[in-house]
Amino acid sequence: MTENGGLDDRYVAAFDVVRSPARVDILLALAEQASANPDAPALSFSALHDRVDIDDSGQFNYHLDKLRDHLVHSTDDGYRLSPRGHEVAGAILSGAFTAGEDRPPEPLDQSCPYCDAEVEAAYEQGQIVVECANDHTLFTSSIPHDLATEASLADVLAAVRARARFNLQIVLEGTCTYCYGAVDWSVTHREEQPEPVLYEGRCTRCGVGYSAPPNYAVLFHPAVIAFFWDQGVDVREIVAWEIGDWTVEQTVVSEDPFRLRLVFAADDGRLTVTVDDTASVVETVETPQEDSEPSA
Ligand SMILES: [Zn+2]
Numbered sequence: 001m002t003e004n005g006g007l008d009d010r011y012v013a014a015f016d017v018v019r020s021p022a023r024v025d026i027l028l029a030l031a032e033q034a035s036a037n038p039d040a041p042a043l044s045f046s047a048l049h050d051r052v053d054i055d056d057s058g059q060f061n062y063h064l065d066k067l068r069d070h071l072v073h074s075t076d077d078g079y080r081l082s083p084r085g086h087e088v089a090g091a092i093l094s095g096a097f098t099a100g101e102d103r104p105p106e107p108l109d110q111s112c113p114y115c116d117a118e119v120e121a122a123y124e125q126g127q128i129v130v131e132c133a134n135d136h137t138l139f140t141s142s143i144p145h146d147l148a149t150e151a152s153l154a155d156v157l158a159a160v161r162a163r164a165r166f167n168l169q170i171v172l173e174g175t176c177t178y179c180y181g182a183v184d185w186s187v188t189h190r191e192e193q194p195e196p197v198l199y200e201g202r203c204t205r206c207g208v209g210y211s212a213p214p215n216y217a218v219l220f221h222p223a224v225i226a227f228f229w230d231q232g233v234d235v236r237e238i239v240a241w242e243i244g245d246w247t248v249e250q251t252v253v254s255e256d257p258f259r260l261r262l263v264f265a266a267d268d269g270r271l272t273v274t275v276d277d278t279a280s281v282v283e284t285v286e287t288p289q290e291d292s293e294p295s296a
């Protein structure tokens with residue numbers, strides 16, 4: 001089928017286009033122009049040539065031609081990035097393809113919901129990892145190296161919080177955030193762990209794995225959002241590893257069909273949420289808060 005022993009040539013061509021430093025230089029010059037002059041994002045041939053480090057205009061024209069149509073549009077005002085060109089320039093600028101040092105653990109001003117030990121955040125092998133000293137992993141998120149190492153870890157976590165929230169919604173609906181392949185979900189039982197089950201997803205195209213504890217998987221269901229909102233809590237402010245503070249029960253009540261009962265508690269009420277094996281909410285019931293304090 002293909003010349004490279006089964007590898008589709010289109011996949012190689014996708015990286016070939018930005019293999020040369022000259023083409024990266026052109027893309028980044030156009031990104032800088034769009035950023036600095038949003039009303040005039042295009043550059044003429046000569047203005048663009050002046051911005052990049054290629055003396056020979058034949059060479060410059062050759063590389064520009066390789067980018068044209070797909071990543072760079074030629075307009076009446078000059079050359080500008082196409083929407084896909086912005087994606088590629090953004091990926092390069094984010095450091096998504098840049099390798100670098102890990103970042104040692106730093107304490108966050110929070111305690112583990114399962115054991116009260118201090119919570120630490122680190123950057124390891126391309127992932128932000130939030131865990132306690134007793135190895136309770138509370139949150140992981142794959143983020144570009146430059147972003148993870150250029151700010152305080154607390155600021156990095158704040159920067160990725162919304163993205164983690166949206167990515168979770170996308171993958172729970174069955175679409176991989178890396179390759180747009182289909183994600184299959186299953187339930188993993190964890191007898192020795194504080195949470196009885198974990199939802200685990202696997203992309204059927206690129207193979208990347210996802211996981212979500214039940215209480216975080218349902219946090220953005222409309223009934224859960226409304227319950228917390230009525231209690232004066234905006235769920236967008238709850239970070240992934242704090243949701244345990246609001247959860248008083250997670251119990252598997254049926255194996256076939258699989259049903260998990262989750263109980264959230266806030267000042268004046270409790271919300272009981274029944275979830276199936278794909279993290280879909282089957283039923284929600286709100287009741288007044290019991291007299292006893294919720295155990296955090
Ligand atoms: Zn812990």
Ligand SMILES: [Zn+2]
Binds near residue numbers: 181208
């Ligand atoms: Zn994928």
